[in-house]
Amino acid sequence: MTANLALNLRAVQDRIARAAEASGRDPASVTLVAVSKTYPVDAIRAAYDLGLRHFGESRLQEAQPKIEILPGDIQWHFIGHLQSNKAKRVGQFFDVVHTLHNEGQLRELAKAGRQVDGLIEVNIAEESQKSGLPLADVAAFRKIVLDYAQVRFRGLMTIGPAVENAEQMRPYFRSLREANQAAGGSWLSMGMSHDFEVAIQEGSTHVRVGTALFGAR
Numbered sequence: 302m303t304a305n306l307a308l309n310l311r312a313v314q315d316r317i318a319r320a321a322e323a324s325g326r327d328p329a330s331v332t333l334v335a336v337s338k339t340y341p342v343d344a345i346r347a348a349y350d351l352g353l354r355h356f357g358e359s360r361l362q363e364a365q366p367k368i369e370i371l372p373g374d375i376q377w378h379f380i381g382h383l384q385s386n387k388a389k390r391v392g393q394f395f396d397v398v399h400t401l402h403n404e405g406q407l408r409e410l411a412k413a414g415r416q417v418d419g420l421i422e423v424n425i426a427e428e429s430q431k432s433g434l435p436l437a438d439v440a441a442f443r444k445i446v447l448d449y450a451q452v453r454f455r456g457l458m459t460i461g462p463a464v465e466n467a468e469q470m471r472p473y474f475r476s477l478r479e480a481n482q483a484a485g486g487s488w489l490s491m492g493m494s495h496d497f498e499v500a501i502q503e504g505s506t507h508v509r510v511g512t513a514l515f516g517a518r
């Protein structure tokens with residue numbers, strides 16, 4: 302397990318470095334968020350021992366016990382669908398919320414009593430089954446986010462459509478980057494195991510990688 306994880310991590314870091322260098326970027330400008338949903342505490346601790354400090358989880362119920370027993374210097378990223386009725390507790394346990402898209406979430410997050418970094422989730426291909434805002438609604442919602450002092454607006458996030466070839470993601474990633482510039486975002490959360498090189502070439506600052514590190518879920 303740990304041996305595989307170490308090899309996988311090295312491979313992911315090499316892929317990040319090559320993608321960054323190919324586009325004239327410093328690899329250190331890309332944060333690797335290790336997506337640990339469905340993986341046990343032991344796997345996260347092994348990744349921590351290899352130097353990782355950013356972890357992503359999708360469900361509060363699953364994440365909370367992990368957060369409670371793992372080291373306090375981990376940055377926890379909430380990347381799942383955020384229901385308003387869970388948002389206050391998500392704000393208490395997580396440092397970064399990637400999936401903001403309505404004011405109900407903000408109202409509840411504001412009750413957490415601490416500041417979090419926030420990204421607006423964009424439904425970049427306007428798929429009916431996906432959450433997130435269409436690009437056209439980002440500017441108005443960003444203004445609302447700025448009204449909430451407890452949420453520091455950092456930028457945009459997308460999951461993106463399922464495609465056969467990572468290269469097909471490029472136009473989506475590019476339009477998210479352009480929208481992020483227009484919105485004044487400095488972080489850009491895009492790219493997963495199968496497409497993070499393209500995302501980095503298009504300006505991603507936070508790649509969310511699960512399978513390529515921990516193996517198939």
Ligand SMILES: *Cc1c(COP(=O)(O)O)cnc(C)c1O
Pocket residue numbers: 336338359380381460493494495509510511512513
């Ligand atoms: C599960 C998940 C990931 C990681 O996906 P992999 O393909 O395993 O790298 C990234 N982002 C979000 C929002 C996820 O839910």
